[in-house]
Amino acid sequence: MDLGLTEDQEMLRSMAREFIEAEAPRTYVRDMEEDDRGITTDLWQKIAQVGWLGLIVPEEHGGTGQSLVDLGILMEEVGHGVLPGPFFNTALVTVGILDSGTDAQKAEYLPKIANGDIIASQAIMEPYSRLDAGGINLEAKKQGENYVLNGSKLFVENAHVSDLLLVPVRTSKAGKNAEKGITLLLVDTNSDGIKVDKLKTIATDNQCEVTFKNVTVPAANVLGEANNGWDTLKLLLQKGASLRCCQMVGALQEVLDMTVEYVKNRVQFGRPIGSFQAIQHYCANMATDVDGSRFITYQGLWRLGEELPSDLEVSAAKAWVSDSAQRVAATAHQCHGAIGFTQEHDLQLFTRRLKAWEVSFGDGDYHRERVAQAMAI
Amino acid sequence: MDFQLTKEAQAIRDEARDFVRKEWKNPGHDLTGGLAAWHGDEDNRHAGGEIAKEFAKKLVDKGWYTMHWPKEFGGEEASIEKQLAYREVMSYEDAPASLGGGLVAPVLMVHGADWMKQEFLPKLASADIEFSQGFSEPDAGSDLAGLKTRAVRDGDDYVINGQKIWGTYRNDWIHILVRTDADAPKHRGITYLLARLKDENGDYMPGITVRGIPDGTGNHRWDELFMENWRVPAQSIIGEENRGWYAAMTTLSFERSNIGRPAQLLRTLEDTIDWFAGNSKKGTEDTLARAEIRNRLASWRVEVEMLRMLCYRVGWMQSQGLVPQRESSMVKATGDELFQRIYRGIAQIMGGYGNLLPTNGPNYKLPVNDFLPARGWQSIGTSIGGGTREIQKNIIAQRGLGLPR
Numbered sequence: 001m002d003l004g005l006t007e008d009q010e011m012l013r014s015m016a017r018e019f020i021e022a023e024a025p026r027t028y029v030r031d032m033e034e035d036d037r038g039i040t041t042d043l044w045q046k047i048a049q050v051g052w053l054g055l056i057v058p059e060e061h062g063g064t065g066q067s068l069v070d071l072g073i074l075m076e077e078v079g080h081g082v083l084p085g086p087f088f089n090t091a092l093v094t095v096g097i098l099d100s101g102t103d104a105q106k107a108e109y110l111p112k113i114a115n116g117d118i119i120a121s122q123a124i125m126e127p128y129s130r131l132d133a134g135g136i137n138l139e140a141k142k143q144g145e146n147y148v149l150n151g152s153k154l155f156v157e158n159a160h161v162s163d164l165l166l167v168p169v170r171t172s173k174a175g176k177n178a179e180k181g182i183t184l185l186l187v188d189t190n191s192d193g194i195k196v197d198k199l200k201t202i203a204t205d206n207q208c209e210v211t212f213k214n215v216t217v218p219a220a221n222v223l224g225e226a227n228n229g230w231d232t233l234k235l236l237l238q239k240g241a242s243l244r245c246c247q248m249v250g251a252l253q254e255v256l257d258m259t260v261e262y263v264k265n266r267v268q269f270g271r272p273i274g275s276f277q278a279i280q281h282y283c284a285n286m287a288t289d290v291d292g293s294r295f296i297t298y299q300g301l302w303r304l305g306e307e308l309p310s311d312l313e314v315s316a317a318k319a320w321v322s323d324s325a326q327r328v329a330a331t332a333h334q335c336h337g338a339i340g341f342t343q344e345h346d347l348q349l350f351t352r353r354l355k356a357w358e359v360s361f362g363d364g365d366y367h368r369e370r371v372a373q374a375m376a377i
Numbered sequence: 378m379d380f381q382l383t384k385e386a387q388a389i390r391d392e393a394r395d396f397v398r399k400e401w402k403n404p405g406h407d408l409t410g411g412l413a414a415w416h417g418d419e420d421n422r423h424a425g426g427e428i429a430k431e432f433a434k435k436l437v438d439k440g441w442y443t444m445h446w447p448k449e450f451g452g453e454e455a456s457i458e459k460q461l462a463y464r465e466v467m468s469y470e471d472a473p474a475s476l477g478g479g480l481v482a483p484v485l486m487v488h489g490a491d492w493m494k495q496e497f498l499p500k501l502a503s504a505d506i507e508f509s510q511g512f513s514e515p516d517a518g519s520d521l522a523g524l525k526t527r528a529v530r531d532g533d534d535y536v537i538n539g540q541k542i543w544g545t546y547r548n549d550w551i552h553i554l555v556r557t558d559a560d561a562p563k564h565r566g567i568t569y570l571l572a573r574l575k576d577e578n579g580d581y582m583p584g585i586t587v588r589g590i591p592d593g594t595g596n597h598r599w600d601e602l603f604m605e606n607w608r609v610p611a612q613s614i615i616g617e618e619n620r621g622w623y624a625a626m627t628t629l630s631f632e633r634s635n636i637g638r639p640a641q642l643l644r645t646l647e648d649t650i651d652w653f654a655g656n657s658k659k660g661t662e663d664t665l666a667r668a669e670i671r672n673r674l675a676s677w678r679v680e681v682e683m684l685r686m687l688c689y690r691v692g693w694m695q696s697q698g699l700v701p702q703r704e705s706s707m708v709k710a711t712g713d714e715l716f717q718r719i720y721r722g723i724a725q726i727m728g729g730y731g732n733l734l735p736t737n738g739p740n741y742k743l744p745v746n747d748f749l750p751a752r753g754w755q756s757i758g759t760s761i762g763g764g765t766r767e768i769q770k771n772i773i774a775q776r777g778l779g780l781p782r
Contacts, residue, residue, distance in 0.1 A: 001379060001380065001382055001383070001458055001689065001693055001696070002378060002379045003378065003690055003693040004697070005378065069378050260778050260780070263780065264779070271781075272781055274774075274781055275780065275781040275782060277767075279780075280770065280771060281767070281771075283773075283774050283778055283780060284706075284769075284770035284771075284774045284778070285770070287707070287778060288687075288707045288710065291704075292683040292684075293683075295687065295689065296683045298378060299380050299682075299686055302378050302380050312682075315679075316679040316683070319679045320683050364676075367679075368671075368672050368675035368676055368679065369671065369672070371678050371679055372672070372674060372675040375646075375674070375675065375678055376650075377650050377665045377671060377674060377675075
């Protein structure tokens with residue numbers, strides 16, 4: 001058992017923190033909330049240059065071939081700094097291509113992702129907003145060597161800046177078993193018939209609706225097996241949930257640290273409010289939630305990386321982190337009083353994103369049902 | 378990063394699991410529930426103690442009972458990871474004993490006089506002796522260092538007057554904290570003694586009176602100990618006079634992740650699911666098919682996993698030579714609350730069955746060896762004994778996060 005980080009991982013973490021502090025400080029985060037793209041090309045290129053986009057890409061394809069846990073550590077820092085932009089999505093699509101792509105697809109996409117030429121995102125949810133196989137209904141009809149797509153995807157992060165979308169579609173009608181007939185496609189967003197509309201959200205996290213009207217996708221762009229894509233998608237959803245947990249853990253740690261700092265310095269009744277037991281117990285609860293979130297998260301991610309059975313562990317992590325994130329954020333606001341609720345204060349930057357991430361890749365209820373299934377009840 | 382245990386730890390886990398399944402069958406006395414251990418009448422309680430001892434002796438024969446002790450005292454200095462794996466599986470398998478020596482052994486190893494080490498460490502190692510603990514007093518609970526039981530030196534003896542509470546003072550010997558200097562700052566006037574409570578015939582020493590305290594259901598759970606001019610030889614001191622507080626805080630680096638808690642709770646959830654599944658076969662409602670019940674059971678399972686991770690973190694820190702503080706308090710506070718919510722929650726879902734005592738006979742089989750509702754009731758005590766939830770949270774906030782006093 002070793003729950004610590006290696007020297008290399010410590011270095012990855014501290015360099016990531018320094019990078020974000022220098023290149024994407026809170027002022028930048030605020031600027032990007034007003035920006036239509038949500039990230040500058042300059043920052044994206046720098047992210048590529050420091051090697052984040054190629055972190056898990058094998059050396060033969062222009063990356064450094066590091067592990068899923070390494071990516072998780074980086075994601076924790078991305079959450080800690082509320083880094084704007086499509087890093088999460090691009091990384092997740094990279095994971096998908098690595099896990100299920102053909103040699104040709106890897107050779108085609110991975111070098112371009114690693115050097116920053118391609119931004120990618122996953123387009124999974126549809127207007128019914130379901131994460132199970134029955135929720136995948138975007139129609140794709142085989143015509144010769146192509147699929148023709150009609151329908152829409154909803155809550156697609158950063159679709160408006162993406163060059164590539166990973167899109168699960170329905171290639172044969174859902175019969176009794178909705179898991180049959182799903183195919184994953186890699187879709188070039190420059191294809192004719194694709195329309196992207198950005199939605200306004202509490203988190204300003206660039207959620208989009210993507211409409212497909214007679215969009216032609218070559219059959220060579222099938223990721224994994226045609227008609228049998230559910231297992232591939234399920235694994236991708238698990239990795240998405242687990243990496244999202246890492247991002248949330250980073251944000252939660254910062255929320256806790258920010259709050260502890262505040263209650264040490266905020267004076268009322270002639271003493272720091274952090275000396276009051278009510279506040280101390282709030283902070284103790286927050287710290288326990290954050291630490292519990294960290295270790296349950298990394299257990300799941302590590303198991304995924306080792307290809308061990310991880311249904312229960314990953315869902316337990318997302319269920320716990322989703323819920324504890326809301327408790328921690330709410331308690332942080334209570335400790336901060338009115339100021340934490342203002343635009344001027346940084347706390348709201350985190351609270352708004354934690355709210356969005358609560359439901360991303362499944363909320364607590366969704367994952368508790370999965371845990372129940374893993375417990376054989 | 379590696380969440381898997383070492384091969385050595387996995388080996389002891391598998392071996393211990395097989396051993397318990399072969400050698401132990403819970404006879405209906407609830408021996409593993411901590412607080413529930415003393416549930417029942419005096420006969421039941423005595424019988425339970427004997428059965429637990431019999432099993433502990435089997436562990437002695439296997440060489441497991443003191444695997445955590447230093448080699449100097451006959452142990453094998455087992456790695457933290459091995460201890461953790463062993464304790465986890467023993468709790469999951471509902472074994473009535475796992476590692477021996479309790480909190481007293483490390484204290485004696487470090488601070489005990491030679492005669493104490495010679496007399497008691499072998500008996501602790503062979504599961505032949507247990508000590509009563511005399512710490513809490515009516516006016517010294519969370520503020521333990523405020524204890525008032527007074528010991529005054531008279532020739533070669535201390536003469537002791539005062540009262541202890543919340544222990545079970547039925548053993549021959551007691552380790553006890555007393556005040557020897559009333560003028561010193563409170564932590565510095567305390568002396569730690571190892572004294573005879575009963576003589577060779579099993580009668581209490583002159584000056585000792587013990588009275589039982591029943592809990593709300595009428596079951597004898599604790600005792601009060603009254604000391605009136607009780608004479609204890611001065612050679613009974615553990616460590617030095619007036620330095621008893623610090624001696625009593627000695628823990629050595631034995632595994633103390635409290636991993637037994639999540640293991641026991643996991644077993645409880647599994648037992649409960651089996652119980653409901655069995656009832657639905659008998660034609661009663663299929664409770665497990667109800668969405669809100671599935672959600673609650675899964676929620677508890679999630680929390681057990683989170684608690685298990687907090688325990689593993691404590692064990693891992695210890696294996697790195699680090700001393701967990703706030704990390705242990707997180708385990709204690711979280712585990713206590715979860716224990717309460719799980720047992721009370723399950724008892725609620727069980728409806729009327731959730732109020733049955735374990736003594737209604739074979740027609741009333743309940744989860745966890747018939748003890749589930751009883752533990753729900755007794756769980757009131759988990760967040761009080763051994764350092765209240767509030768004290769744990771103070772430790773996390775003040776020592777862990779550096780918040781001002």
